[in-house]
Amino acid sequence: MCRTLAGLVLIAVGVTRPAPAQDLAAFEKKVSVRTLANGLTLVVCERPEAPVFSFFTHVDVGGDREVPGITGLAHMFEHMAFKGTDRIGTSDYAKEKAALEAVETAYAAYDSERRRSVGRDENKLLELEKAWKDRIAQADGYVVKNEFSEIVDREGGVGLNAFTNSDETGYFYSFPANRLELWAYLESERYLKPVMREFYKERDVVYEERRMRTESQPIGRLIEQFLAAAFTAHPYGQPVVGWPSDLTSFSATDALEFYARYYVPSNMTVVVVGDVKAASVFPLVEKYFGRLKTAPKPGPLRSSEPPQKAERQVVVKDPAQPFYIEGYHRPAFNHPDDATYDVLQDLLSSGRTSRLYRALVRDKKIAAAASGFGGFPGVKYPGLFAFFGVPTPGHTPEEIQAAIRAEIERLKTEDVSDAELATVKTRTRANLIRRLDSNQGLAVQLGTYQARHGDWRELFKDVDRIQKVTQADVRRVANETFVETNRTVAVIQSTQMATARDSGDKR
Amino acid sequence: MTRRATFVALAAGALFAPALASGQAKDWREIQKPALPAFTPQQPKRIALPNGLVIFLQEDHELPLVRGSARIRGGSREEPAAKIGLVSLYGQVWRTGGTKTRTGDQLDDDLEARGARVETGGGLDSTFASWDCLKESFDQVFGTWVELVRNPEFREDKLPLAKNQLNTGIARRNDDAGQIAGREARKLGYGADSPYARVAEYATVAAVTRDDLLAWHKATVHPNNIILGVVGDFDSKAMEAALRKALGSWPRGPAAPRADTTLREAKPGVYFVQKDDVTQSQIRMVHAGIRRDSPDYFAIEMMNEVLGGGFSARLISNIRSKKGLAYSVGGGVGADFDHAGLFQLSMGTKSGSTAAAIDALYEEIDNLLKTPATAEELTRAKDAILNSFVFRFDTKQEVMAERLLYEFYGYPPDFLQQYRAGIEKVTTDDVARVARAHVHRDKLALLVVGKASDFDRPLASFGPVATLDIAIPEGATAGSPPTRR
Numbered sequence: 001m002c003r004t005l006a007g008l009v010l011i012a013v014g015v016t017r018p019a020p021a022q023d024l025a026a027f028e029k030k031v032s033v034r035t036l037a038n039g040l041t042l043v044v045c046e047r048p049e050a051p052v053f054s055f056f057t058h059v060d061v062g063g064d065r066e067v068p069g070i071t072g073l074a075h076m077f078e079h080m081a082f083k084g085t086d087r088i089g090t091s092d093y094a095k096e097k098a099a100l101e102a103v104e105t106a107y108a109a110y111d112s113e114r115r116r117s118v119g120r121d122e123n124k125l126l127e128l129e130k131a132w133k134d135r136i137a138q139a140d141g142y143v144v145k146n147e148f149s150e151i152v153d154r155e156g157g158v159g160l161n162a163f164t165n166s167d168e169t170g171y172f173y174s175f176p177a178n179r180l181e182l183w184a185y186l187e188s189e190r191y192l193k194p195v196m197r198e199f200y201k202e203r204d205v206v207y208e209e210r211r212m213r214t215e216s217q218p219i220g221r222l223i224e225q226f227l228a229a230a231f232t233a234h235p236y237g238q239p240v241v242g243w244p245s246d247l248t249s250f251s252a253t254d255a256l257e258f259y260a261r262y263y264v265p266s267n268m269t270v271v272v273v274g275d276v277k278a279a280s281v282f283p284l285v286e287k288y289f290g291r292l293k294t295a296p297k298p299g300p301l302r303s304s305e306p307p308q309k310a311e312r313q314v315v316v317k318d319p320a321q322p323f324y325i326e327g328y329h330r331p332a333f334n335h336p337d338d339a340t341y342d343v344l345q346d347l348l349s350s351g352r353t354s355r356l357y358r359a360l361v362r363d364k365k366i367a368a369a370a371s372g373f374g375g376f377p378g379v380k381y382p383g384l385f386a387f388f389g390v391p392t393p394g395h396t397p398e399e400i401q402a403a404i405r406a407e408i409e410r411l412k413t414e415d416v417s418d419a420e421l422a423t424v425k426t427r428t429r430a431n432l433i434r435r436l437d438s439n440q441g442l443a444v445q446l447g448t449y450q451a452r453h454g455d456w457r458e459l460f461k462d463v464d465r466i467q468k469v470t471q472a473d474v475r476r477v478a479n480e481t482f483v484e485t486n487r488t489v490a491v492i493q494s495t496q497m498a499t500a501r502d503s504g505d506k507r
Numbered sequence: 508m509t510r511r512a513t514f515v516a517l518a519a520g521a522l523f524a525p526a527l528a529s530g531q532a533k534d535w536r537e538i539q540k541p542a543l544p545a546f547t548p549q550q551p552k553r554i555a556l557p558n559g560l561v562i563f564l565q566e567d568h569e570l571p572l573v574r575g576s577a578r579i580r581g582g583s584r585e586e587p588a589a590k591i592g593l594v595s596l597y598g599q600v601w602r603t604g605g606t607k608t609r610t611g612d613q614l615d616d617d618l619e620a621r622g623a624r625v626e627t628g629g630g631l632d633s634t635f636a637s638w639d640c641l642k643e644s645f646d647q648v649f650g651t652w653v654e655l656v657r658n659p660e661f662r663e664d665k666l667p668l669a670k671n672q673l674n675t676g677i678a679r680r681n682d683d684a685g686q687i688a689g690r691e692a693r694k695l696g697y698g699a700d701s702p703y704a705r706v707a708e709y710a711t712v713a714a715v716t717r718d719d720l721l722a723w724h725k726a727t728v729h730p731n732n733i734i735l736g737v738v739g740d741f742d743s744k745a746m747e748a749a750l751r752k753a754l755g756s757w758p759r760g761p762a763a764p765r766a767d768t769t770l771r772e773a774k775p776g777v778y779f780v781q782k783d784d785v786t787q788s789q790i791r792m793v794h795a796g797i798r799r800d801s802p803d804y805f806a807i808e809m810m811n812e813v814l815g816g817g818f819s820a821r822l823i824s825n826i827r828s829k830k831g832l833a834y835s836v837g838g839g840v841g842a843d844f845d846h847a848g849l850f851q852l853s854m855g856t857k858s859g860s861t862a863a864a865i866d867a868l869y870e871e872i873d874n875l876l877k878t879p880a881t882a883e884e885l886t887r888a889k890d891a892i893l894n895s896f897v898f899r900f901d902t903k904q905e906v907m908a909e910r911l912l913y914e915f916y917g918y919p920p921d922f923l924q925q926y927r928a929g930i931e932k933v934t935t936d937d938v939a940r941v942a943r944a945h946v947h948r949d950k951l952a953l954l955v956v957g958k959a960s961d962f963d964r965p966l967a968s969f970g971p972v973a974t975l976d977i978a979i980p981e982g983a984t985a986g987s988p989p990t991r992r
Binding site: 049088155157426438 | 532535538541611615616623671677787817827835856857893
């Protein structure tokens with residue numbers, strides 16, 4: 001109904017106005033897709049609102065392809081993709097290349113001696129460490145600090161950043177529209193010939209990121225343990241930032257091997273959104289990204305999570321305030337029930353009418369926030385449907401657990417009302433529209449859907465599928481998923497809370 | 508508007524043609540960068556009603572949405588010291604407590620079924636009431652918004668719920684080292700009792716009553732204290748008529764209260780918060796900053812860019828990239844619209860390099876005073892700001908938000924143009940002068956949150972250390988004891 005209304009109004013106003021941008025038909029007119037000869041996929045969305053554009057480079061590899069010894073390497077490479085190339089960030093690449101090779105040789109010698117469990121020679125180790133550091137100092141002499149980022153900043157780029165998660169790696173920023181060719185050059189160049197300069201300093205930086213996000217945050221510490229317990233075979237159990245031992249061991253050579261296998265054009269999707277013409281973007285991308293060498297797309301991951309046989313529990317005794325999370329294995333994004341999980345998430349968690357808000361926050365007043373969400377830590381492979389609750393002062397994780405379980409039981413035994421289901425469906429449609437209002441947001445979404453489903457249109461079809469979910473679907477999926485043997489529970493039990501209570505009289 | 512869109516499209520087509528004709532560039536410097544086509548962003552329509560309400564209307568027909576937000580003068584800096592948290596509670600219960608005719612829960616049901624939102628909230632110097640809806644449900648949703656703004660009920664039962672939120676925040680405020688550092692640095696920079704630094708406690712939250720919320724509403728929500736911005740898929744004439752009809756007869760009221768914003772100087776020294784469950788120290792250095800209407804503002808912006816703007820700035824280049832001491836490091840002289848900001852440097856580093864990191868930050872401060880900005884650094888900073896200038900008005904929403912901001916703080920409507928002109932004029936001498944005027948090593952309060960036993964060198968090597976007590980005071984009155992089971 002909303003589409004018809006909006007459509008009518010626009011026709012009345014005049015034909016010169018751009019078509020309404022909220023539906024698939026409108027986007028069909030603005031979006032074009034090409035696959036280059038080397039296998040790289042390019043998506044262009046014309047959105048001439050202002051003379052700017054944003055892009056998103058999606059690489060179909062994240063923590064999912066890491067094995068013991070190299071956990072954290074996908075994220076590490078993401079950091080290295082800002083360090084420049086053989087033409088950016090160096091004062092003399094020929095000499096720098098030789099110096100970096102010497103660093104790798106020295107590091108290999110140092111690292112193998114360091115990790116000898118029997119007969120390690122401490123004096124030799126010190127010598128090897130010094131030799132390695134000396135060579136780093138030599139190689140650093142050729143570095144032009146942060147030249148890649150400096151060019152982007154200076155040329156008017158904004159929002160320069162990147163992310164790595166369990167499923168994928170993404171790179172993005174926005175440029176004024178007259179920098180399209182410069183962008184095509186810079187963005188292809190960093191995947192054409194990345195140089196692992198300052199690798200070991202950057203490894204320290206990444207370890208600081210781990211200290212900040214994981215080690216020094218109570219909930220960060222808990223989530224790492226939670227995922228490690230929930231997954232036994234699948235890489236979703238490994239932290240994306242990497243285990244400490246790997247973060248202090250892997251080498252620039254490891255990073256280049258990882259890059260060579262996964263940063264191939266057939267594994268990459270590039271999206272440009274903004275004041276551009278597809279007819280201008282295609283030849284430029286062909287010209288610059290066409291330089292990337294053709295290579296086969298990596299084969300599917302072998303490991304999959306075996307069915308869980310028994311409930312798992314993690315209890316972290318921590319000086320921080322209490323926290324509760326539980327998760328149940330669920331299928332991947334391309335399973336027919338995916339839309340039903342989306343409905344469950346919305347029903348349980350969206351806004352003040354959501355079931356968990358009303359039960360835990362509004363009525364029982366035991367939680368400051370409570371939520372159930374669909375694909376954790378990713379959706380590319382079977383992941384978790386997780387529930388969490390933040391207890392209010394004086395309330396316990398046990399109370400949160402009981403209240404969440406009561407809501408789960410309700411989903412399993414009673415049909416969702418017509419009104420509730422209708423609200424979920426309306427809200428999903430309205431929220432899709434709200435997600436289409438920025439170049440950068442659109443680029444990320446079109447790219448993610450194109451890479452994951454092989455078609456950006458699935459962004460809109462996802463919403464259509466949600467419209468077809470029935471009461472019976474919700475009940476069936478709840479009954480299949482939310483069972484004890486499929487569950488992992490993780491709790492922060494506050495040691496501080498116990499202390500405060502024990503010493504309460506003394507104060 | 509239509510002509511503008513066509514012009515941009517044509518210009519874009521034209522300027523990419525030469526690039527296509529050329530060959531593949533080997534070096535980024537060879538790449539042609541045609542001038543950006545002239546772009547005049549669509550300005551919102553400003554309407555001043557006789558009752559003092561100022562309205563901005565910005566048509567944006569891309570998506571079938573209508574969004575509006577009223578910014579109301581008066582915020583938490585104006586709340587009484589014994590009732591800190593009042594404005595935050597007010598901002599929550601305004602919406603959850605419903606209107607004279609409908610409860611907040613009824614509003615929830617009605618709005619969610621339409622995929623719409625009406626929200627309220629409290630901030631430092633203002634409160635807000637906003638809506639966000641599909642164009643098709645504008646009449647109903649705007650009606651709800653008017654009802655909530657003119658006739659809120661602040662039902663008693665939602666006040667404990669809002670207090671639960673604040674008390675949970677208080678209970679958890681020492682869990683995260685970064686949060687501790689941010690909060691305590693503000694106290695050091697502004698003074699612990701300053702309206703810009705003080706925080707809610709169980710007792711101040713417990714002291715707030717429904718009458719306080721009603722009184723706050725009565726003291727502030729009058730048309731002459733409000734600026735309303737509306738953006739989206741509407742016809743301005745029709746929207747203006749609807750707004751005049753709904754809000755034109757609303758009588759004026761007293762001006763909103765205004766806090767005294769004189770600031771005390773920070774007390775220099777070395778401050779420490781013990782936190783044993785971390786592997787990374789949080790470091791802050793802080794003293795008073797400037798106001799945005801200071802004549803030094805533009806030069807300060809350039810100094811900030813050289814020091815901490817982006818990856819190529821000094822702090823990131825030297826402390827992160829070169830020394831590998833931090834993931835997160837940044838800082839600069841803060842410049843708020845109507846009160847002085849703070850000069851602040853912040854970073855996180857592993858416990859074992861805490862002292863080395865402090866040395867590195869001091870070195871950057873010394874270096875900033877010795878060699879404030881080279882000609883090359885200044886050019887780079889100007890390029891970064893001026894070449895990306897178009898991103899300050901690349902959406903219609905942003906253009907309106909900018910105007911609203913200047914209106915709220917009494918800045919000229921063309922402040923953005925003045926900013927650009929101001930930046931262009933800054934010289935290296937200006938940067939040197941403002942660095943000397945506004946950055947003072949001897950006035951800095953140094954704060955470290957971390958595990959002292961793992962530090963590479965005792966903090967005492969930087970001067971006498973004052974350990975801050977961050978224990979959370981228990982509630983003085985019944986209602987929200989933190990340790991009740």
